[in-house]
Amino acid sequence: MRRIFISRGHIIGYAAFALAILVVPLFIDDPYLLNKLARYLIFGILAAALALSWGYTGILNLGQAVSFGLGSYCMAMTLKLHTIPIQTGAAGLPDFMVWNNVKSLPWFWEPFHSTAFAVVAGVAFPVVVALLLGWFVFRARVTGVYVSIITLAMLVVVNLVIVDQQRFTGGFNGLTDLADLKLFGIDFDPYSSATYYLIALSLLATLMIGELVVRSKTGLIMQAIRDDETRVRYFGYDVARYQIFAFCVSAGLSGFAGMLYAMVMAFASPTFLSVQISLSIVIWCAVGGRESLIGSALGAILVTGIQGGLSETPAFLNTWMLIMGALFVAVVLFLPKGLISIVQLGMARLAGKKISALTEDEAPLPRGHKLGIG
Amino acid sequence: MSLLELKGVEVQFSGFRALRGFDLSVAAGELRCLIGPNGAGKTTALDVICGKAQVNGGDIIFAGQNISHFEEHRIARLGIGRKFQVPSVFRELTVKENLHVAFCRRAGVFANLGISAAKANADELEKLAELVGLKESFRREAGILSHGQTQWLEIAMLVAQDAQLLLLDEPTAGMTAAETRKTAELCKQLKGRHTMLVVEHDMGFIKEIGDVISVMHQGRLLAQGTVAEIESDPEVRKAYLGSGGIRGA
Structure with a gap:
């Protein structure tokens, strides 16, 4: 009974969420605000991707911004090649290359004339990087905090390489002055509702893909690995493969989020591969509930939303970071499973009432029952 | 023909020789008890079979295959299960989910992504939970089970x-007398269908379930035989000197 109800609750929750984010453009005619909301939804994708690796598999990836950044650069490269050249060299060489005395388009830029290639690369490239890193890390049975340290170091390395290779990447400035993405005859202007809808649907697709993974047996084994990695081996599963899988799916989704972000921001820069973004994703998941995909996504939207709201309100100009900090501490202390656990608890209470009306012995024991609150 | 055979197995932990040329042969369908004083290498013997400890010498043959240097999951796939x-x-998983993870028919990541894998035999798993008396807790988290129940869940x-x-x-470690009896019952039920190698201290329990007992001492096989034979063996008495014989172990 409980299971059925909870999964029904899940469906209701998802439907409400989908409806909420899809009707938003109908009530907003401020393109600036719409663009900002679209950005928050992208952060939702990132948080859901981290929930998959951290919340479900126990891999705290502090280098998720690598995938995000690589995805954004893939998109930015194709958009850059589609800008109307103003200060370009021969054959539409990007402006920054002209300034850096690059004579011809580097070979790895060539395929980015094709938008389709860029879209595939934006997912595939981060996945391949994650596959390589994951292969070494998880085959060697590196666990826990050491995985976090290695991924964080990886982030710093990739960031330095991009900053250093100014001639090909635009260095500190990144890739600016990008064209709009044109796909299937639609012009995805960063401030249009078309872009917003593309992002909203991408977030929903991400959540669906994530749910399919975590509800499969593979997802169950991922959770078992989170609980006790060694034990899983003695049941015949190759733990490293499952970890690499979770790591790669997470990287692919983050790369996709990065592509959308480059579109919405109309630039890509090394700040997308910053430690700050990586750590923010962890905070979003922790606040929303890292063991829930939709919880993590909501956490990201909520935190970045409040952040945006507070930092732009004159009264909180100097104190907003303090308020955010207090919020994080409060959630981590009192709701270790994140804000979503309030919803889950409420739902289980409701279900519990229905059940106890039927049978006495099946006491409600919701998944999030180990809470610090009543 | 023996299902499991250890031939002169050596295991060292940074210089300490936990197993020194350990020999053991277990026939298919047998329930073998492994006893010995503390530090005899009983747990290490199990560790080395399931791949948890590295072999430094000798061979481990399971069903005709030398598994001495296989990875843990490969050994498990061949049909060796371990209770710690x-x-x-x-x-953090429910009893049902625990059993589902253990129910490993396909080990691949992508083979397990499909819907059919998620819907493993729920009835079969529930019957298993019933076998070990965990039917009421089938949908509860395993973290709330008592110590004895956790032991049974792992056996299931x-x-x-x-x-x-x-x-x-x-x-039977940490079990009450009643729980120990129930575990003995369980072991008898599994006997025949599964070959078992049991490390145990509780002589009452061993008398209840065991046919042949192997005694280990200082990383070697010291003696082997029925309970009566072992109890009268002078070598065994010597090994247990000071702890009042195997009864006091």
């Missing part, structure tokens, strides 16, 4: 895994 001394189950997980050879490390 400290019961280890997945505490080995059955779900359908391992040909079960390695049980002190299955």
Whole structure:
């Protein structure tokens, strides 16, 4: 009974969420605000991707911004090649290359004339990087905090390489002055509702893909690995493969989020591969509930939303970071499973009432029952 | 023909020789008890079979295959299940989910992504839970089970895994007398269908379930035989000197 109800609750929750984010453009005619909301939804994708690796598999990836950044650069490269050249060299060489005395388009830029290639690369490239890193890390049975340290170091390395290779990447400035993405005859202007809808649907697709993974047996084994990695081996599963899988799916989704972000921001820069973004994703998941995909996504939207709201309100100009900090501490202390656990608890209470009306012995024991609150 | 054979197995932990040329042969369908004073290398013997400890010499043959240098998951796939001394189950998963993880028919990441894999035999798993008296807790988290229940859950997980050879490390540790009896019942039920190698201290329990007992001492096989034979063996008495014979172990 409980299971059925909870999964029904899940469906209701998802439907409400989908409806909420899809009707938003109908009530907003401020393109600036719409663009900002679209950005928050992208952060939702990132948080859901981290929930998959951290919340479900126990891999705290502090280098998720690598995938995000690589995805954004893939998109930015194709958009850059589609800008109307103003200060370009021969054959539409990007402006920054002209300034850096690059004579011809580097070979790895060539395929980015094709938008389709860029879209595939934006997912595939981060996945391949994650596959390589994951292969070494998880085959060697590196666990826990050491995985976090290695991924964080990886982030710093990739960031330095991009900053250093100014001639090909635009260095500190990144890739600016990008064209709009044109796909299937639609012009995805960063401030249009078309872009917003593309992002909203991408977030929903991400959540669906994530749910399919975590509800499969593979997802169950991922959770078992989170609980006790060694034990899983003695049941015949190759733990490293499952970890690499979770790591790669997470990287692919983050790369996709990065592509959308480059579109919405109309630039890509090394700040997308910053430690700050990586750590923010962890905070979003922790606040929303890292063991829930939709919880993590909501956490990201909520935190970045409040952040945006507070930092732009004159009264909180100097104190907003303090308020955010207090919020994080409060959630981590009192709701270790994140804000979503309030919803889950409420739902289980409701279900519990229905059940106890039927049978006495099946006491409600919701998944999030180990809470610090009543 | 023996299902499991250890020939002169050596295991060293940074210089300490935990197993020194250990020989053991277990026939298919047998329930073998492994006893010995503390530090004899009983747990190490199980560890080395399931791949937890590295072999430094000698061979381990299982069903005609030399598994001495296989990775843990490959050994498990061949049909060897392990119950640990400290019961280890997945505490954040429900009893049902625990059994489902153990129910490993396809080990691949992508093979397990499909819907059919998610809908493993729920009835079968529930029957297993019933076998070990955990039917009421089927949908509860394993973290809330008592110590004895956790031990039984782990045994049920080995059955779900359908391992040909079960390695049980002190299955009655920390159990009350009633729980120990129930565990003995369980072991008898599994006997025949599974080959079992049980490390145990409780002589009452061993008399209840065991046919042949192997005694270990200082990393070697000291003696082997029925309970009566072992109890009268002068070598065994010597090994247990000071602890009042095997009864006091």
